[in-house]
Amino acid sequence: MSNVAIQITTPPEGAPAARHSKSFFMPTVTPPLPTLDGPKGLLTAQNEQDLGFRIMMGQLDLVRALAVDTSIVASMVDAIWDAMGAKDKVDKAVAVIFHEGAWLRVGSLPEAHYPSKKAEKAAREKSHEQYAALVRRKLNTIQTLISELRSYSANGMDDTLFSSVVREELRQKLSEVLPYDFILNRAAEQFRVNCKELSMRCRDLLKFICEEVRIPRAKAEGIISGNWTSPKLIPALLLSGGYELKLFPPAAMKKLRLGITQRQKAILEAASTGEAPAAEILAAWSIFMRVDRDIEKCAGIFAGANVRLVEQQVNHYRFSDLDVVRSAANMGLARAVYRFAPEKGFRFSTMAITWLRVSIHRDLADQEMVRLPEGMHKHMRDLKDALRETPNASIDALVEATNLKTDEVRNLIHLVGKPTSIDSSFQEGGSNEVDGLHEMLADTNNDFVSDVEEDSTRDYVKETLGSVLDDRELFVLVNRYGIGDVHEKTLAEMAELMKLSKERVRQLEIQAIGKIRDSEFAGVLLEMWGDL
Known part of the structure; x- marks a missing residue:
């Protein structure tokens, strides 16, 4: 582990000691945004870990903001349960959880000396079971709090001290579970849809202030500072609006006040349609939008600093459409950004290369554009046969079944696996290896449709x-x-x-x-x- 990671995982003063040796600690303050030195600038190890932790902390803020909408939280929890399934597959359900004063990442294994691979496998399975048990316990607590809030709402007590206390507890419990990025992104998108009207009203107020007072958008946002319906907005605007605002004639000032109050009323009405008090919904929405923009900015910095890494991988596939390959590589880079584990001390490129190659291989395989070296088609057939007999076989089991090298299995598994795109193939009962989602689509070459x-x-x-x-x-x-x-x-x-x-x-x-x-x-x- 790098020195940077060691510094970050050192517990803050007064923090309880975690029992799990692979636990880590979040920074006590939000890490700064690094600046790239020109379009070809690179990130240092410290920069990458700062960005990684900043994204994780932002994602936790997004989860906390969702507490104002129990329907979204309930759907998110259900999605986590579904991803875990009967066999507790937590790797596609949650990313990290908070336990005994520290954070644990899925798949972490206690550091120890294992006499054999069998013993290490048993320890890994035990660790996996313990992790899944912790996740189940936290999800059950969250579901109990959701039921309490819905009970208060049904009895007309959704704007009382009792419901506020329970919602704050729900917010706290949600901040102890960071869902898998696909699940979190789906919940975040639903929150954006639900707040579409509120967002439009707030943008209207912001636009009105910028046009009437003639100040930049950034300055107007700083003046508002999340207090969209506060009566103190107009006095704050008068203090910060500059000399032009002080010279406004009485009629113009009256028009400005009336325009702001009317738009504030519209914002309050849009925020009053939810189950939580309007003030809480407004505060949660403001935090959500601010953090969402910050996460996008962090992802943009990662992408900008790794353009050459993407191009390096794209150049390995000159036999294909480079635009297609580049698009797939960028998708892989985006996945790597949100799957980056800064506490482990590895450089971002170490993991990003794997995601880039996986994304490219899957995309090209879906479009039947991969040209394999001589002899690889036989290896692919062997892998397909092995997967047909044991669909969920591990890499080690496939190596033993096919007599291939581990690297060969890892490189080919993405070409013979089960992609979920429209051009993908799937193998279920009663289907053959060419069946896929494309078989469900109408054939554009048929001319019998009038x-x-x-x-x-x-x-x-x-x-x-x-x-x-x-x-x-x-x-x-x-x-x-x-x-x-x-x-x-x-x-x-x-x-x-x-x-x-x-x-x-x-x-x-x-x-x-x-x-x-x-x-x-x-x-x-x-x-x-x-x-x-």
Whole structure:
């Protein structure tokens, strides 16, 4: 472990000693944002760990903010239970938990000397069971608090001291469990959807103040400082608005006051639709949006500092469409950012390379664009046969079954596994190895559908997509996939058209597809996708 990691995992003064040797401690203050020295600047080990801890602390703030909406918290907890399943697979359910004054990461193993691999495996399984038991205990406590809050709400006591105490306890218990990033992102997206009206009202107030007082947005946000409905907003604005505001004639000042109070009333009405008091919802939303932007900024710094790492990996696949490979590599980089474990003391690139290669291999395998070296196809067939007999076999078991080297199995497992994209293959009872989600889609090469049916299907899909996506997401999806009579465009074309980066367009595309998959129209749209 590096010296930086040792410093970070040293317990703060007065902190209880953790029983688990692989526990670690979060920084007591939020680490600073590093600045890159130009477009080709690199991050030091300290910078990477600062960013890693800053993202983790931000994610915990997001989880705490969700406490104002028990329906989202309940869905998030259910998703964690579902991910764990009957066999307690916590690695895809939670990232870290807080226990006895320190944090524990899933998969951590107590440091000891093990006489054999069998003994080490037994210790690992025991550690896994203990970790799963801790997670179950915390989830049960959270569910109990949710039931209490719902009981208060049903009896008209959702704005009382009792409910406030329980909600604060729920917030505290939520801050002891950091869900797997997919689960947390889904819950965060639902919170954004629920607060869409509130967000629009707050932006309207911010825009009104900037235009009327002629001050920059950043300064207006600093003046408001989360106090969107406070009566002290106007006096604070008068003190900070500059000399122009002091010269406002009485009629203009009256218009300014009236405009602010009307918009504050609209914000209060939008915040009063939730189960928690409006003030708590507003405070949680303000924290959520601030932290969400900060996490995106941290991820952007990671991405900017690792551009050359991405290009280095992309250049290994010159036989393929480089735009496709680069897009997959950027997705892998994004996954690495949120799976980075700063307390372990490793450099970010150590883990990022693995995620880049996995993402590229999976994407190219889905599109049937991988050209394997001579002899590798036989190895793939051997792996497929082994996986057919034992679908959940470990790497070591596959090495023993196929007589391949460990590195060969690791490199090929992603090409013969079970991707979940539309072009993926799956093996279930009664299916063969070429069955996949694409078999459920309509064949665009068939010409038996009449023009009238095509137009009807196209109109229905567009209308349905419009009810699920916002305007920008719909625009990206229609143009990326050529829905209707629109010509299909590449990421580069979309980036130029929308004046955005290719990575941002790709993120919007993934976001839109995620919304469709989670919508009630997912099944119908998948069936009709081929008719577009």
